[in-house]
Amino acid sequence: MPHSLFCRRSASPLIAALSIALATAASAQTSPGPQPAPLPPPIAAPADTPYPGTISLLVDITDVTHRVMDVHESVPVEAGELTLLYPEWIPGNHSPTGPIAKLAGLVVTANGKRIDWVRDRVNVFAFHIDVPQGVKSLDVSFQFLAPLKEREGRISFSSKIVDLPWNEVVLYPAGHFSRQITFAPSIRLPEGWKFASALELKSQNGSLVHFKDTTLNTLVDSPLYAGVNYKRVDLSTDADNRVYLDVFADTPAELAMTPEQLQVHKNMVEQAKKLFASHHYDHYDFLFSLSDTVGGEGLEHHQSSEDGTRGNYFTDWSAGIPGRDLLAHEYTHSWNGKFRRPYDLWTPNFNVPMQDDLLWVYEGLTQYFGYVLTARSGMRTAEDTRDLMAQIAANFEASPGRKWRPLVDTTNQPTVSQRAPVSWVSWQRPEDYYQEGLLIWLDADTKIRELSGGKKSLDDFAKLFYGVDNGSYITRTYNFDDIVTALNTVQPYDWAGFLKTRVYDLHPEVPENGFTQGGYKLVYNDTAPDWMKHAESPRGTSFATSLGFSVTADGNLGSVSWDSVAFKAGITPDMQLLGVNGETFSIARLREAILGAEKSREPIRLLLKRGDQLETIPLTYDGGLRYPHLQRVDGTPDRLDDILAPK
Numbered sequence: 001m002p003h004s005l006f007c008r009r010s011a012s013p014l015i016a017a018l019s020i021a022l023a024t025a026a027s028a029q030t031s032p033g034p035q036p037a038p039l040p041p042p043i044a045a046p047a048d049t050p051y052p053g054t055i056s057l058l059v060d061i062t063d064v065t066h067r068v069m070d071v072h073e074s075v076p077v078e079a080g081e082l083t084l085l086y087p088e089w090i091p092g093n094h095s096p097t098g099p100i101a102k103l104a105g106l107v108v109t110a111n112g113k114r115i116d117w118v119r120d121r122v123n124v125f126a127f128h129i130d131v132p133q134g135v136k137s138l139d140v141s142f143q144f145l146a147p148l149k150e151r152e153g154r155i156s157f158s159s160k161i162v163d164l165p166w167n168e169v170v171l172y173p174a175g176h177f178s179r180q181i182t183f184a185p186s187i188r189l190p191e192g193w194k195f196a197s198a199l200e201l202k203s204q205n206g207s208l209v210h211f212k213d214t215t216l217n218t219l220v221d222s223p224l225y226a227g228v229n230y231k232r233v234d235l236s237t238d239a240d241n242r243v244y245l246d247v248f249a250d251t252p253a254e255l256a257m258t259p260e261q262l263q264v265h266k267n268m269v270e271q272a273k274k275l276f277a278s279h280h281y282d283h284y285d286f287l288f289s290l291s292d293t294v295g296g297e298g299l300e301h302h303q304s305s306e307d308g309t310r311g312n313y314f315t316d317w318s319a320g321i322p323g324r325d326l327l328a329h330e331y332t333h334s335w336n337g338k339f340r341r342p343y344d345l346w347t348p349n350f351n352v353p354m355q356d357d358l359l360w361v362y363e364g365l366t367q368y369f370g371y372v373l374t375a376r377s378g379m380r381t382a383e384d385t386r387d388l389m390a391q392i393a394a395n396f397e398a399s400p401g402r403k404w405r406p407l408v409d410t411t412n413q414p415t416v417s418q419r420a421p422v423s424w425v426s427w428q429r430p431e432d433y434y435q436e437g438l439l440i441w442l443d444a445d446t447k448i449r450e451l452s453g454g455k456k457s458l459d460d461f462a463k464l465f466y467g468v469d470n471g472s473y474i475t476r477t478y479n480f481d482d483i484v485t486a487l488n489t490v491q492p493y494d495w496a497g498f499l500k501t502r503v504y505d506l507h508p509e510v511p512e513n514g515f516t517q518g519g520y521k522l523v524y525n526d527t528a529p530d531w532m533k534h535a536e537s538p539r540g541t542s543f544a545t546s547l548g549f550s551v552t553a554d555g556n557l558g559s560v561s562w563d564s565v566a567f568k569a570g571i572t573p574d575m576q577l578l579g580v581n582g583e584t585f586s587i588a589r590l591r592e593a594i595l596g597a598e599k600s601r602e603p604i605r606l607l608l609k610r611g612d613q614l615e616t617i618p619l620t621y622d623g624g625l626r627y628p629h630l631q632r633v634d635g636t637p638d639r640l641d642d643i644l645a646p647k
């Protein structure tokens with residue numbers, strides 16, 4: 001019916017129709033409405049009882065062309081209901097990031113006959129199977145389809161390197177703790193590829209590798225790297241503390257390291273031994289990929305870590321200064337995170353939700369010790385370390401998100417966004433528990449040194465808290481009170497109040513006491529810090545402390561700081577910077593323009609592109625480049641330099 005008949009020509013038929021409709025509507029609202037459907041029965045909760053038998057697992061990664069991993073499991077079973085789980089909550093990710101969408105081709109058979117499976121309608125990580133009478137073992141096969149394009153996920157499988165976390169290629173029975181399920185893992189490698197893992201080798205027949213039986217817990221915690229170009233470097237401090245750097249690279253040339261580079265890596269292991277006075281592994285393997293194809297990574301495990309960075313790690317050493325704490329950070333996690341773990345972050349299997357509220361210890365203290373060990377080993381100079389700490393504080397100074405979001409709430413972010421990019425970093429402050437955690441632990445360290453007259457430090461806390469059960473890798477959990485008790489044992493103080501105000505309350509001031517107590521103060525000037533001169537960052541060069549954005553060399557804005565000069569002028573992160581003061585954009589020209597405006601007090605005119613629209617935006621700003629540095633305060637105790645000096 002053409003509605004114009006009613007709407008345009010005559011009002012009266014419209015009124016009549018409305019009256020009828022309203023009357024019908026009133027009588028129609030007597031229905032009670034829909035009721036919720038019952039949920040499927042819950043999945044069996046994990047119990048601390050052994051799963052009978054050993055599950056054999058063979059992963060075939062020879063299809064380098066399609067980057068498809070073929071998985072075969074033989075699962076001992078009894079007749080009746082069985083639920084197989086694909087790991088959902090991944091340790092180190094602190095969130096439900098198990099890549100279930102990459103599982104395909106699931107086929108279950110017994111005695112050569114196909115058996116149906118049904119995915120749980122609510123928990124899509126669970127597959128229900130009705131095991132027929134007389135069946136003693138199930139053959140389970142599926143594929144893991146590794147991402148081919150970055151938008152599908154981090155590239156972990158290239159024609160030269162693979163990073164294989166076993167949680168991606170395993171289905172396991174529900175109803176048991178992961179430490180109570182035994183696996184016999186094997187891998188078939190592409191011809192000529194080498195491998196490394198913290199798993200113990202059982203036997204090798206050409207490219208078919210068998211590992212010793214292990215628990216699901218240790219299996220998932222012991223990823224495997226393999227590749228064409230491989231070098232294993234011994235970083236052990238002594239026969240009892242065996243540590244290896246397992247380097248995989250795109251090219252043989254990228255494996256080469258200088259004697260100085262080797263030495264600082266050895267120093268880092270030595271300094272960690274001194275800091276923690278213990279180790280919690282049989283041997284530790286840094287699984288390290290240097291690649292421009294395989295994505296960057298930093299994922300902790302008890303006896304190894306997945307580490308990945310650019311191909312130029314050794315060949316262009318100074319380019320990597322800002323990220324140089326990667327290995328020290330992941331290694332620290334062997335103590336802080338794996339051996340000692342928050343009681344509610346430890347879970348009995350990989351499908352029980354994790355609670356992340358103590359990540360400001362798990363990650364924040366690791367971030368701090370990672371910086372400290374990187375400096376103590378000589379992997380990064382004390383000056384670069386101080387300048388990078390200044391940059392952390394300066395970024396927080398330019399981030400108003402702390403006015404609404406207590407630090408502890410940021411520990412929910414791995415589950416909130418699963419590390420997807422956010423539009424307004426400085427307002428949302430997604431995962432500040434890392435960097436702000438670093439500042440808070442620096443505050444604590446310098447406070448202990450101040451109160452004890454230099455006799456005690458956070459090193460004593462490290463020995464007390466982590467230096468127990470030497471050689472054991474059985475996790476010991478802790479809670480907030482355990483942290484407070486240990487700090488009080490080192491140095492009595494109101495540590496509960498100290499941590500509550502900084503972590504749990506809104507704390508609008510940036511926690512910079514560690515600088516003052518350390519003998520320094522935060523200053524801003526026009527001199528670029530040394531690390532920035534060589535640094536590469538995919539997110540671009542930061543002007544967060546001046547105009548309020550970061551920008552890549554090709555002009556794409558990375559982030560725009562909330563309430564900054566740029567923000568107030570209408571600049572948004574989806575813009576591209578094309579011109580500066582009438583000339584084509586470059587990082588150098590933008591710096592010159594900021595310095596020029598400092599003298600001339602003239603606005604800086606930026607030409608920006610958003611979609612197909614061009615816009616000239618004048619920015620009134622004469623504050624200079626405002627590079628942050630830590631400046632020594634004469635006559636005060638030099639505690640920060642003592643913290644960063646080799647022990």
Ligand SMILES: [Zn+2]
Pocket residue numbers: 300329333363366
């Ligand atoms: Zn970490």
